[in-house]
Amino acid sequence: MTSIVLCGGLVCDPEAGSLALADVVVSDGRIAAVLDPAGGARPGSAPPEAPASAGAPARVVDVSGLVVTPGxxxxxxxxxxxxxxxxxxxxxxxxxxxxxxxxxxxxxxxxxxxxxxxxxxxxxxxxxxxxxxxxxxxxxxxxxxxxxxxxxxxxxxxxxxxxxxxxxxxxxxxxxxxxxxxxxxxxxxxxxxxxxxxxxxxxxxxxxxxxxxxxxxxxxxxxxxxxxxxxxxxxxxxxxxxxxxxxxxxxxxxxxxxxxxxxxxxxxxxxxxxxxxxxxxxxxxxxxxxxxxxxxxxxDLPHVMAKFLALGVSLPDVVSRTTIAPARVVGLDRMGVGTLRVGAPADLAVLRVTGAGGPAGFAPPDGTPPTDAAVTVALTVRQGEIVHSDIDHLVAT
Ligand SMILES: [Zn+2]
CATH class of the missing domain: 3.20.20.140 (Metal-dependent hydrolases)
Known part of the structure; x- marks a missing residue:
């Protein structure tokens, strides 16, 4: 199965509560690694020297400026x-x-x-x-x-x-x-x-x-x-x-x-x-x-997410409530659904978050609740396969 590397995105890990630049490596339908920009594995992630299956060509997708979350x-x-x-x-x-x-x-x-x-x-x-x-x-x-x-x-x-x-x-x-x-x-x-x-x-x-x-x-x-x-x-x-x-x-x-x-x-x-x-x-x-x-x-669900961003709820709080939290309610977290754990099913969403609540506006400096948030979907990965993309031109390999 083709490997995929989502490069340069702002990765929102709902279990860690983190929002940071990282690359997400997918191989054989599973998350193989989450690497920081220097190429190092985050704590709990796989070692950087073995992120993908040997010999499989990787599709490299530049997702800079976008937010990567669990599916x-x-x-x-x-x-x-x-x-x-x-x-x-x-x-x-x-x-x-x-x-x-x-x-x-x-x-x-x-x-x-x-x-x-x-x-x-x-x-x-x-x-x-x-x-x-x-x-x-x-x-x-x-x-x-x-x-x-x-x-x-x-x-x-x-x-x-x-x-x-x-x-x-x-x-x-x-x-x-x-x-x-x-x-x-x-x-x-x-x-x-x-x-x-x-x-x-x-x-x-x-x-x-x-x-x-x-x-x-x-x-x-x-x-x-x-x-x-x-x-x-x-x-x-x-x-x-x-x-x-x-x-x-x-x-x-x-x-x-x-x-x-x-x-x-x-x-x-x-x-x-x-x-x-x-x-x-x-x-x-x-x-x-x-x-x-x-x-x-x-x-769709991203429109509902945007309503809560517009009410001033932070992006990590919105993402956790649409990934790990519902997965826990129905016990699917036990198989890695709603997470970015290494070895979890490679279900991923790449979101375009614009307006307040987007990458430049996670915490409005003046405390004013944002009102123009929008969330749309650039890429969706299901079990390691791209099932939706409007950024095909960014796929390098
Ligand atoms: Zn109903």
Missing amino acids: LVDLHTHVFVGQDLGVDPDLVGPPSGVTTMIDTGSAGAHLFGAFLRGTVEVARTRIAAFINISSVGTTSIRLCGELKTLDYVDPDSCRAAIEAYRDRIVGIKVRASADVAGGNASAAVDRARRVADETGLPLMVHLGPSPAALPEILDRLGPGDVLTHCFTGLSGRPLTERGRPVDVVARARQRGVIFDVGHGMSGFDLDQARAAVAAGFLPDTISSDLHAYSRDIVK
């Missing part, structure tokens, strides 16, 4: 191709630097096999999934929700699917809001809670119009569980008030509940996000909730 990990997507919400992961992933997509509840127990065979097993993009507690999965957005009748919410079917597809299912999803569940939201969360406890998987609950209300949901979430659409304006209950997180939110964060953005069509209220950032309450993970109906609004 982006999107914790909230809908990629069940052919399902109402589904977008094709191989069409939307590479141009947006996203190499790992977590589908959140598109399929329930009855359709998970179809999702697996039709999308997950054939996609080039890495896909893992939260299974919907409703056996029918997420229903068409134009129809009534999948929790409107509890007859579909069968814990036994969900448990059986988890046992059958354990290597792909990383959690359980429940859309616990009045628009999806009518008056059944709390009962559905309780059933999902039970399956999560029995299987040891995290629970992801979406926040929307109550019931269920924010305190009722958070009371049912423990360490590693996820509240998505955390900045939605639909719940009527912001996470922060008067410059600090409300008590139930502060307690949930303290015990390790994950607060996820899940932008989507109506999952993100900029004023709530601004107030939270000003209160020092950053989301744990930044995700898109990309689907067929949200695509024109969300555009």
Whole structure:
């Protein structure tokens, strides 16, 4: 397999929390080394004398002025191709630097096999999934929700699917809001809670119009569980008030509940996000909730990243929340996903970060929050292969 050397980029390592000039060497589909500009290996990286496989010609890509990160990990997507919400992961992933997509509840127990065979097993993009507690999965957005009748919410079917597809299912999803569940939201969360406890998987609950209300949901979430659409304006209950997180939110964060953005069509209220950032309450993970109906609004994960840069969140903080942090939520960090570890799968994104938040403006000297940040993708590498590039003319060899 061809080796690739990304030369001269500003490398953002989310595990080290570092942002520094370095070269990233890829060989045999894995990260072979991260070298400082003098050619030395960083601590923990491979020795410089053996970065690439012997004899393989290297493609050298000049990425100076660009930001190199692990391939982006999107914790909230809908990629069940052919399902109402589904977008094709191989069409939307590479141009947006996203190499790992977590589908959140598109399929329930009855359709998970179809999702697996039709999308997950054939996609080039890495896909893992939260299974919907409703056996029918997420229903068409134009129809009534999948929790409107509890007859579909069968814990036994969900448990059986988890046992059958354990290597792909990383959690359980429940859309616990009045628009999806009518008056059944709390009962559905309780059933999902039970399956999560029995299987040891995290629970992801979406926040929307109550019931269920924010305190009722958070009371049912423990360490590693996820509240998505955390900045939605639909719940009527912001996470922060008067410059600090409300008590139930502060307690949930303290015990390790994950607060996820899940932008989507109506999952993100900029004023709530601004107030939270000003209160020092950053989301744990930044995700898109990309689907067929949200695509024109969300555009892609880099656009959501740019919104947080524009709110004054630092580039390393934004990158960690779109790489290592979501990988940890679903346990994929254990195989190196979301990292720049030597030996990790060579999934990489090369970002063009412009405006404030870009290489010249990581920390605005006057403290003014930047407002013109933009993040676009110059190059995407998936398992050592370039799957998207708009900088082909810079490839030297
Ligand atoms: Zn969603």
